[in-house]
Amino acid sequence: MRDREQCGNAGRGTxxxxxxxxxxxxxxxxxxxxxxxxxxxxxxxxALVAAAFGLAAAGFACSPTSGGGSGDTATARLYRRQCxxxxxxxxxxxxxxxxxxxxxxxxxxxxxxxxxLYQKIHDGGNGMPPFxxxxxxxxxxxxxxFIRNDIQRRGAK
Numbered sequence: 001m002r003d004r005e006q007c008g009n010a011g012r013g014t015x016x017x018x019x020x021x022x023x024x025x026x027x028x029x030x031x032x033x034x035x036x037x038x039x040x041x042x043x044x045x046x047a048l049v050a051a052a053f054g055l056a057a058a059g060f061a062c063s064p065t066s067g068g069g070s071g072d073t074a075t076a077r078l079y080r081r082q083c084x085x086x087x088x089x090x091x092x093x094x095x096x097x098x099x100x101x102x103x104x105x106x107x108x109x110x111x112x113x114x115x116x117l118y119q120k121i122h123d124g125g126n127g128m129p130p131f132x133x134x135x136x137x138x139x140x141x142x143x144x145x146f147i148r149n150d151i152q153r154r155g156a157k
Contacts (some may be wrong), residue, residue, distance in 0.1 A: 078139060079143060090154070099127040101128075
């Protein structure tokens, strides 16, 4: 029963899971004086909260709909997760097993209209799997924009 109480009370009052609040008795430490760790703990907690808000704001500023360029946006991560295994990180394509994967930077790929590129990602074909079952329409549109703005501008042949 004692273990359950200790586990149930872990983190209560601190806002942090698994962190116990300071011992009861106010701001006094074991020696009876002021608890210098309490002020440091409050400063650390404030710094962590500020950092979390900063990271959240940075994530919003780099969202794929914010118009940002390359980098670690959600769409760049989506490209790395869904496309880079075959097309490569730079979009160069090449040989994957018995399949020759298109170079996204090649003139024929650049000549595709956005709707054609969208349709190709959506429906697949010529060895490319369809992504209409695993990606939303918005994600596919974001990938088209990413390919145009990041892959093709950076490495046009």
